[in-house]
Amino acid sequence: MDLSVDADVSEIPRVTDAVDRFGEDAGLAAGTCHKLSIILDELLSNAISYGLGGNGDHQIDIHIERDGERLVLHVSDDGIPFNPFASEKPDTSLSVDERPIGGLGLLLVTELTESQTYERVEDRNLVTLIMHSGNG
Numbered sequence: 001m002d003l004s005v006d007a008d009v010s011e012i013p014r015v016t017d018a019v020d021r022f023g024e025d026a027g028l029a030a031g032t033c034h035k036l037s038i039i040l041d042e043l044l045s046n047a048i049s050y051g052l053g054g055n056g057d058h059q060i061d062i063h064i065e066r067d068g069e070r071l072v073l074h075v076s077d078d079g080i081p082f083n084p085f086a087s088e089k090p091d092t093s094l095s096v097d098e099r100p101i102g103g104l105g106l107l108l109v110t111e112l113t114e115s116q117t118y119e120r121v122e123d124r125n126l127v128t129l130i131m132h133s134g135n136g
Contacts, residue, residue, distance in 0.1 A: 001065075007048045007058040007077065015040050015062065026066045028133060035112050035131065036064070036071070042109050043075050043084075043127060051079025051125060066133055070114075073129040082125060083118040085110065 001022040005011035016037045023033035044060060052058045063074040084106050110116055113131040120126070 001063065003062045004059050005044070005062070007052040007060055007079075009045060009048055011060075012041055012044055015044065018062075019064070022064055026133075028066075028071075032071070032131075032133060036073070039073065039109050039112055039129065039131075040075070042106065046084060046106070047075070047077045047079055047125070051077060051082050069133055071131050071133045073113075073127075073131070075127045075129075076121075076124050078124050081120050084127065085116050085118055 001018060003015065003018050005015060019033055019036045019040065022028075023030070023036070028036075040062065047060055052060075058078055061074075061076040063076075065072050109129070113129040115130045117128045118125070119128075
């Protein structure tokens with residue numbers, strides 16, 4: 001699946017629809033498609049809100065491919081350099097009142113995927129995620 005979307009949260013439902021179509025074509029379990037949608041929602045929301053400052057004049061490119069029992073996801077944008085996986089993980093042993101705001105979405109992304117990498121390539125952020133393509 002290859003998709004380019006405007007850097008606007010209103011595009012997220014279009015991404016979800018594209019993931020559902022990709023999942024049907026690739027024979028993925030509904031749970032796997034749901035996980036993909038959660039992951040992309042989180043990554044796109046972060047890129048739009050923080051890396052691109054909510055400026056819809058930018059494009060975010062999404063590529064998903066099935067490689068046997070693995071799914072490989074690439075999400076790329078031209079926002080400010082930011083490695084989402086370099087941030088300190090939230091301490092989930094603390095109560096909600098004690099814990100600083102933020103970080104739970106990316107923690108979920110890392111828990112739903114087998115590996116996560118970030119690179120800055122030709123003035124673009126490139127996040128690559130690998131996850132199991134089996135039953136969700």
